[in-house]
Structures are given as C-alpha cells and as structure tokens.
Amino acid sequence: MKKLLTNGTVLTRDAAQPMVEQGAVLFEDGVILEVGTAAALEQAHPDAERIDAKGGIILPGFINAHHHIYSAFARGLSIPGNCATDFPGVLEGTWWNIDRHLMRPMTRMSAYMTLIEGIRSGVTTIFDHHASFGEIEGSLDEIAEAATTLGVRACLCYEISDRDGAEKARQSVLENERFENYCKTDKSGLLAAMCGMHASFTISEETMAFAREHTNAGFHIHVCEGAYDRDHCSATYHETVVHRLARHGILGEQTICGHCVYLTDEDRRMLAETGTAVVHNPQSNMGNAVGVTDILKLFGAGVTVGLGTDGFTSDILESVKTANVLVKHMNQHPSIGFGEVMDMAFVNNAKLADRHFGDTCGVIRPGARADLIVSDYRPMTRLGPDNINGHITFGMNGHNVTTTICGGRVLMQDRELVGIDEEKIQHECRAQADALWKSLGAH
The missing domain is CATH 2.30.40.10 (Urease, subunit C, domain 1)
Structure with a gap:
C-alpha cells in the first residue's frame, strides 16, 4: 500500500x-x-x-558509519582496579575485558536497546563492529535478529584478533564467513556483511592471510587509532599499517578503515587510489586521548571520509557537532572544516550505505x-x-x-x-547487563 x-x-x-x-x-x-x-x-x-x-x-534517515553496539553495557560501569593511563590500557582494562565476558544473550539485548536508541535519534542505517570473545559463533545473528525485528538497516562484522589466541582468531574469521553467506540468502533487505578486524597490532600475518582467504566482502578495521598501532607495525613489519593492509589485499572500495589518526601522506594517497573509505570518530578519539584524525588532509588527498560514533553515543548528530568544533580547534582556525564535516555525515555516509547495501540511501x-x-x-x-x-x-x-x-x-x-514492547526489552536488557557486570566483578 x-x-x-x-x-x-x-x-x-x-x-x-x-x-x-x-x-x-x-x-x-x-x-x-x-x-x-x-x-x-x-x-x-x-x-x-x-x-x-x-x-x-x-x-x-541518518547513517552511522562506525558503531560498537555492545559498548552500551559499559555505561555506568566501574571495573575494580581499572584505571588506564594510555590507550592500550583502555583496551585491556575495559573493552577487551568486557568482550571476554560477553555471551550471546548479552549481545542480543545490547543490540535491541542500542538500535532503539538509534531509531529514536533518526538513525536508519548502522555499520557495527562487534566483539564477544566469550561466545563468538552465532553472535552476529543476535544483532541481525534485533535489526530485522526493529526494522533497522545494519552492516555487521565480527572483530578478528589474535589477542585471545589463534583458535579464537580462527573462530572469528569463520563467524564473518558464516554471516557473509547468511546475508546472501536473507530476504529482509536490511542486512549486509563485512569482514571485521580489530587492528594491525593484534592480528598476525597468518590470521590476516586466513581472513583474506575466507571472505569476498570488504573489511572493516581500526587503523592507527592510537600511536601504538603505528609504532608496532613499523617495528614488527617495517612498514606502515596502510602498506601492510595493501600487501594483504585488504584495501579497496568495499573496505572501511576506522580512525586513521596517524597516517603518512603516502598512506593517504594509497587509500585514495584504492577507493578505501575512512571513518572519523571524533568523540571517541578525544575520550581515549589518542589524537585527532586530520580530516582536511584526507579530503585533500581525495579519500572518502565518513562519520561514526564508535560506541560513544548512538546519536550521529552528536558526532557532527563534535567533529565541527574539533577540526577548528585542531587547526586553530574558526572558519574551516564545516563543509567537510557535513560531507562526511550526509554525503559520504550515504555513499558507504550505497556501496554495501546496493541501494540509493541518504x-x-x-x-x-x-x-x-x-x-x-x-x-x-x-x-x-x-x-x-x-x-x-x-x-x-x-x-x-x-x-x-x-x-x-x-x-x-x-x-x-511501533509494534515494540520497549519496557519488556529494557527489563531484559538490564538483566543481561547485570549479569555482565557481575562477571566482571563490578556492581
């Protein structure tokens, strides 16, 4: 009708x-x-x-080009003894600690409530980057169920990493492959798949090659979010992270590189030549004190730059506002960057949705x-x-x-x-969040 x-x-x-x-x-x-x-x-x-x-x-409808749905369960959380002084400490003390305890019911309920937040703030398409090393297989199905039930467009991937050993890295690759195949038969029109990777410094040569062999989708990976990623790649492989990804055949028009705070001019040129997209996450970068993505240099090099929230919020307009003031603050110039920020949120995010869903969005x-x-x-x-x-x-x-x-x-x-019992979902979400917190020794 x-x-x-x-x-x-x-x-x-x-x-x-x-x-x-x-x-x-x-x-x-x-x-x-x-x-x-x-x-x-x-x-x-x-x-x-x-x-x-x-x-x-x-x-x-608004588009969020980089989110971590499960991170909503960290709101109000205080893990005993967790007082990070640098970005690797934030990862180990908070995020990797959480995802090692995350089970499928927790993943499912965090997805329902986070996607509802997106609906309430006008987000109709989300690119999510998931990790739940407590229970890997089938975890993307839990997010997909929430997305299709609620009616939100979702491009999903699982975060491949060797940080918990080679076997879990292998399972992570296979979860991406399994979900990629599932999306080929999905009739909802709401789902798309990518191959998720954490970052260069947690992925071995063997795992990166294994992932490349087991996907036909693009990749969604954090690149030089912090200086440690850059320095580790230089010391270990004697190349930049972007060069390493290119060597493994990971760059391309279907790939999204999140953050990209520490790049060389040659890195930016390679991203532009391969059509690889970058997604800026200003609030997260500021909150983790990792540095600032130079969006003006990326635009100048011809890179397609989108905008995400990185789990910091589900309201993409918050990232718009922050990105606008951050680019001015970084460059100490009050009259630059506005157009680029608008293009990230309302032009390039739509391009990314078009690429991955095969539709005209935005x-x-x-x-x-x-x-x-x-x-x-x-x-x-x-x-x-x-x-x-x-x-x-x-x-x-x-x-x-x-x-x-x-x-x-x-x-x-x-x-x-419409047609959703939000009160019931909130009750179930709180129960799963409580179970996660208890497993972390928090209260």
Missing part, C-alpha cells in the same frame, strides 16, 4: 530539488515514488495511507530507499536549502526526531515505537 508522509518541510539532499515547503513524500514497497507539495500529492493519491509530519522537517528522491525521518525542530531564523547544515549543527539534536521510517516501514511515529 502506498504511504504518504505529508505536512512537513522536505529537505531532500537532492540538488535537483533541495527543498519543498509544505511538502510530502510518497513511497511504496520501501521505495520513494514522488516528492512534491502536500496539496498536490494528497489530491493525486487520496487512497494513500497518510503519516502526518505535523509541520516538522522531513529528512533522509537522499529523498524517486527511486531512493524510503528511509525518512521527521524532526520537530522549530527554527527561530530563516530555514532554507542553503543553510540547513547550520541549523542541523547548531540547532537540532537527535531528541528532535519524532518519526523514523526505514525501507518504508514506520519504526517510530510521534515518538512511539
């Missing part, structure tokens, strides 16, 4: 028709059919099911996926296609989102989740 999201200002991200005041979007079977004025579309399609935007702003035009959101943001100054990015950065936040639609399915309407 045709549906009509109507009675709102449509901001399309389509240069051919950037804005429609008092507009509407007609869609069916997950695809946008028409974009126009509410009056014209309501008259032309009187039988369409109407969804009232109530005078709000209609936007394409834009409102006929033929694109019907991933739509409504914001109740009420601008106190003029709003137009020429200044929407300024309103988003300095006015909007995820809490403004009232309605979220993914692939034509209404996931939330007027801030009410």
Whole structure:
C-alpha cells in the first residue's frame, strides 16, 4: 500500500530539488515514488495511507558509519582496579575485558536497546563492529535478529584478533564467513556483511592471510587509532599499517578503515587510489586521548571520509557537532572544516550505505530507499536549502526526531515505537547487563 508522509518541510539532499515547503513524500514497497507539495500529492493519491509530519522537517534517515553496539553495557560501569593511563590500557582494562565476558544473550539485548536508541535519534542505517570473545559463533545473528525485528538497516562484522589466541582468531574469521553467506540468502533487505578486524597490532600475518582467504566482502578495521598501532607495525613489519593492509589485499572500495589518526601522506594517497573509505570518530578519539584524525588532509588527498560514533553515543548528530568544533580547534582556525564535516555525515555516509547495501540511501528522491525521518525542530531564523547544515549543527539534536521510517516501514511515529514492547526489552536488557557486570566483578 502506498504511504504518504505529508505536512512537513522536505529537505531532500537532492540538488535537483533541495527543498519543498509544505511538502510530502510518497513511497511504496520501501521505495520513494514522488516528492512534491502536500496539496498536490494528497489530491493525486487520496487512497494513500497518510503519516502526518505535523509541520516538522522531513529528512533522509541518518547513517552511522562506525558503531560498537555492545559498548552500551559499559555505561555506568566501574571495573575494580581499572584505571588506564594510555590507550592500550583502555583496551585491556575495559573493552577487551568486557568482550571476554560477553555471551550471546548479552549481545542480543545490547543490540535491541542500542538500535532503539538509534531509531529514536533518526538513525536508519548502522555499520557495527562487534566483539564477544566469550561466545563468538552465532553472535552476529543476535544483532541481525534485533535489526530485522526493529526494522533497522545494519552492516555487521565480527572483530578478528589474535589477542585471545589463534583458535579464537580462527573462530572469528569463520563467524564473518558464516554471516557473509547468511546475508546472501536473507530476504529482509536490511542486512549486509563485512569482514571485521580489530587492528594491525593484534592480528598476525597468518590470521590476516586466513581472513583474506575466507571472505569476498570488504573489511572493516581500526587503523592507527592510537600511536601504538603505528609504532608496532613499523617495528614488527617495517612498514606502515596502510602498506601492510595493501600487501594483504585488504584495501579497496568495499573496505572501511576506522580512525586513521596517524597516517603518512603516502598512506593517504594509497587509500585514495584504492577507493578505501575512512571513518572519523571524533568523540571517541578525544575520550581515549589518542589524537585527532586530520580530516582536511584526507579530503585533500581525495579519500572518502565518513562519520561514526564508535560506541560513544548512538546519536550521529552528536558526532557532527563534535567533529565541527574539533577540526577548528585542531587547526586553530574558526572558519574551516564545516563543509567537510557535513560531507562526511550526509554525503559520504550515504555513499558507504550505497556501496554495501546496493541501494540509493541518504537522499529523498524517486527511486531512493524510503528511509525518512521527521524532526520537530522549530527554527527561530530563516530555514532554507542553503543553510540547513547550520541549523542541523547548531540547532537540532537527535531528541528532535519524532518519526523514523526505514525501507518504508514506520519504526517510530510521534515518538512511539511501533509494534515494540520497549519496557519488556529494557527489563531484559538490564538483566543481561547485570549479569555482565557481575562477571566482571563490578556492581
């Protein structure tokens, strides 16, 4: 049945028709059919099911290009004796400690609640990077179940690493391969697969080669998030991390390199030439005190740079705001970087979604996926296609989102989740989080 999201200002991200005041979007079977004025579309399609935007702003659904869903269980967590003074200490004391205790029911419930947070903040597509060395096999199915039940588009991978031994590294490779094959038969249209890797410094030559042999998908890997990754690769392999990945055939248009804080000019050139994407995660980098990704040099080299949250939040607009001030702070220049940040969040993230889901995402035009959101943001100054990015950065936040639609399915309407017992999910999530905390000796 045709549906009509109507009675709102449509901001399309389509240069051919950037804005429609008092507009509407007609869609069916997950695809946008028409974009126009509410009056014209309501008259032309009187039988369409109407969804009232109530005078709000209609936007394409947001895309988060790098997330760690399970990290939500760390909120409020204090692990006894864990007081890191550097990034390797953060990994060992917090994240690797958590994932060694993470079991499938914990993975499943963290996915439900994190994806619900995404829905509430207008995120319709998530690229997740998962690790649960307590229980590896089938762990991606738990996230996939939550995504398909809730109706969110999710590109998933499992984090390959030798940090817990060669056998678990092998299991991690096979989990990626198994899920990649599963996605080939999935009928939901919501799932995609990548081959996840932690980072160069935790992956042996043998494991990296084994992974390359067992996937036809692109890779999703942390690259030079901290200086330790750079220094380890230089001392061990006498090359940069980017060169090492190139030697193993891991770079390419289907690959995402997260962070990329410590790169050489030659690294950036290789990323650009191979079409490899980089995803910037500003809040996480600041919180871990690892340094700042030089997004301006990446753009200057021609690299496709997207934006993620790295588990720090599920609200991509928080990363937009942070990235905007961070690039200015880093360069001590108040008038640079704004355009690049907007391109990361709203142009390049859409390119990544297109690459991995084979659809047109991140834009409102006929033929694109019907991933739509409504914001109740009420601008106190003029709003137009020429200044929407300024309103988003300095006015909007995820809490403004009232309605979220993914692939034509209404996931939330007027801030009410559709067909989901959120209270029950919250109760089950708390029980699994408590079990994790207990296993960590926390309380």
